[in-house]
Amino acid sequence: TQLLEQSPQFLSIQEGENLTVYCNSSSVFSSLQWYRQEPGEGPVLLVTVVTGGEVKKLKRLTFQFGDARKDSSLHITAAQPGDTGLYLCAGLDTGRRALTFGSGTRLQVQP
């Protein structure tokens, strides 16, 4: 069974601070996706990374896929209260056709 471990599980920071969320696995993924989920809603896709070493930026969010395609990170610069939510990484293996999710990082940004 493939496992995706996310850390930290919970993060509470002040507005303006920077943070990094990590997603690690012992398995290789063909692609990895990051989602953000608000309470009572479904996950919303933020980005997909496919190539080892790939870096993608979405405004203040920077996503990186590890060279070996086993891990990924999400870095947020100058966090804002609107960034509050559950951040989920999910990997797609070439051998399976459904995403495997991590347990998520709950981020709270205090104004």
Added chain:
Amino acid sequence: DTGVSQDPRHKITKRGQNVTFRCDPISEHNRLYWYRQTLGQGPEFLTYFQNEAQLEKSRLLSDRFSAERPKGSFSTLEIQRTEQGDSAMYLCASSLAFGGVNTEAFFGQGTRLTVV
């Protein structure tokens, strides 16, 4: 088409009752997935369809659970003889798969089930 649609958004049922949820995927998407998410956890895979064929089922999908996608469009997930442990958010997602490529999965807003 504005995205994946799930109905109902919320369902409260008594233990032992049957419930059915519906998912309408993005219209051109041929793959449809069902996931379950409990509080504080990431979504867990239940099953997926390519067109009308159910291609994979998780061990989480006990014999009380059944999913269908009869015409390759919308899907239903039925839970028979519900138990309190079935209380969770049930999420549906869809994607487009072609030529060995699977595009991103987009999720619906989920159906929150509470078994009392």
